[in-house]
Amino acid sequence: xxxxINDIADRNVFEIISDYGMDGLPKVVEILFxxxxxxxxxxxxxxxxxxxxxxxxxYANGYKPKTIKSRMGELELQIPQVRDSxxxxxxxxxxxxxxxxxxxxxxxxxxxxxxxxEVSAVIEKMGGFKxxxxxxxxxxxxxxxxxxxxxxxxxxxxEYLFLDARYETVRQVGVSADMGVLLAVGIDKxxxxxxxxxxxxxxxxxxxxxSFLKSLSERGLHGVKLIISDDHTGLKAARKTVFPSIxxxxxxxHLQQNAGHYVPTKEMKKEVAADIRHIFRAPDxxxxxRLLLKYIKKYESKKADSLAKWMDENxxxxxxxxxxxxKLRKFLRTNNLAERLSKEIKKRTKKVxxxxxxxxxxxxxxxxxxxxxDRWANSKRHLPKLDDAE
Numbered sequence: 001x002x003x004x005i006n007d008i009a010d011r012n013v014f015e016i017i018s019d020y021g022m023d024g025l026p027k028v029v030e031i032l033f034x035x036x037x038x039x040x041x042x043x044x045x046x047x048x049x050x051x052x053x054x055x056x057x058x059y060a061n062g063y064k065p066k067t068i069k070s071r072m073g074e075l076e077l078q079i080p081q082v083r084d085s086x087x088x089x090x091x092x093x094x095x096x097x098x099x100x101x102x103x104x105x106x107x108x109x110x111x112x113x114x115x116x117x118e119v120s121a122v123i124e125k126m127g128g129f130k131x132x133x134x135x136x137x138x139x140x141x142x143x144x145x146x147x148x149x150x151x152x153x154x155x156x157x158x159e160y161l162f163l164d165a166r167y168e169t170v171r172q173v174g175v176s177a178d179m180g181v182l183l184a185v186g187i188d189k190x191x192x193x194x195x196x197x198x199x200x201x202x203x204x205x206x207x208x209x210x211s212f213l214k215s216l217s218e219r220g221l222h223g224v225k226l227i228i229s230d231d232h233t234g235l236k237a238a239r240k241t242v243f244p245s246i247x248x249x250x251x252x253x254h255l256q257q258n259a260g261h262y263v264p265t266k267e268m269k270k271e272v273a274a275d276i277r278h279i280f281r282a283p284d285x286x287x288x289x290r291l292l293l294k295y296i297k298k299y300e301s302k303k304a305d306s307l308a309k310w311m312d313e314n315x316x317x318x319x320x321x322x323x324x325x326x327k328l329r330k331f332l333r334t335n336n337l338a339e340r341l342s343k344e345i346k347k348r349t350k351k352v353x354x355x356x357x358x359x360x361x362x363x364x365x366x367x368x369x370x371x372x373x374d375r376w377a378n379s380k381r382h383l384p385k386l387d388d389a390e
């Protein structure tokens with residue numbers, strides 16, 4: 001059996017080109033697409049229209065209209081149907097790539113906080129056809145649903161929990177406000193790192209931290225041996241409420257930076273930094289405590305009482321890792337893991353500047369961490385493997 005292009009379709013194509021020139025191309029593509037699908041059904045059935053044959057594989061069952069959005073505009077297609085069959089034209093499936101590309105464009109713009117009305121205008125300008133705000137809303141709602149499912153997915157056992165916070169500017173009732181973006185990263189028993197969660201809220205810091213930590217627990221986070229973070233506002237109280245029995249390691253890097261605020265003269269800064277590093281590099285807690293007391297007395301004698309008092313009240317918070325295997329300490333002594341993640345988010349959010357609302361900020365930040373989470377899934381272990389004796 002030989003399939004030939006329909007003569008009527010052939011004549012229609014030439015007439016349209018003759019009458020409308022390049023402006024008629026969308027209609028030409030529409031006709032050719034419809035004819036290609038008709039021919040595909042004919043091949044599938046093994047017979048021409050109205051032809052009788054024992055080799056027939058099924059029966060044609062008319063056409064179903066479908067509007068496809070393409071780079072040439074909207075195409076009004078007639079999809080051939082086959083009775084009691086799963087037949088669907090392959091050429092149409094290939095043509096739908098442009099529709100999927102448009103949905104990807106919706107998502108990308110929506111992630112960056114562009115309103116559904118503005119997305120509609122951009123698509124109309126690029127694609128040459130109108131897309132309703134409701135269509136964009138439906139497409140982007142699917143994206144929001146996927147991101148929400150990721151944020152609420154079940155967790156498991158993670159031995160080390162890294163926490164960090166950064167702030168983004170969001171427009172709230174016509175006024176710009178700072179909104180907290182909280183992050184949690186976990187390391188499991190195999191030493192692999194995973195992004196556990198993200199949260200954005202305009203609420204007071206302690207309330208936000210408490211809500212975020214509680215959500216991690218409710219999602220199944222357990223087995224945590226150590227929490228690592230900077231001394232973020234509200235975190236200490238929230239941590240003691242939700243995870244009261246888990247020890248806390250304060251980031252040593254930021255502790256050293258904080259010490260600079262209490263150094264009385266510029267000339268003393270290098271000396272103080274070296275002394276604090278000496279404490280942090282001690283082989284065990286006993287030696288670290290001895291060095292701490294030594295330097296407290298040293299700075300008291302130098303009339304740097306504020307510095308000595310600060311060291312006595314804060315340095316021990318950076319020594320919790322002394323209770324953990326020495327091989328792991330350099331990986332747990334700072335919050336660099338979570339802070340690098342924060343910087344990745346910042347690279348994307350700084351292009352937005354001020355977010356139009358809280359939802360747009362959460363959307364972009366979540367999309368970024370999901371991408372990074374996928375990369376981490378195939379990365380090597382973050383922590384070295386311990387021997388059984390360690």
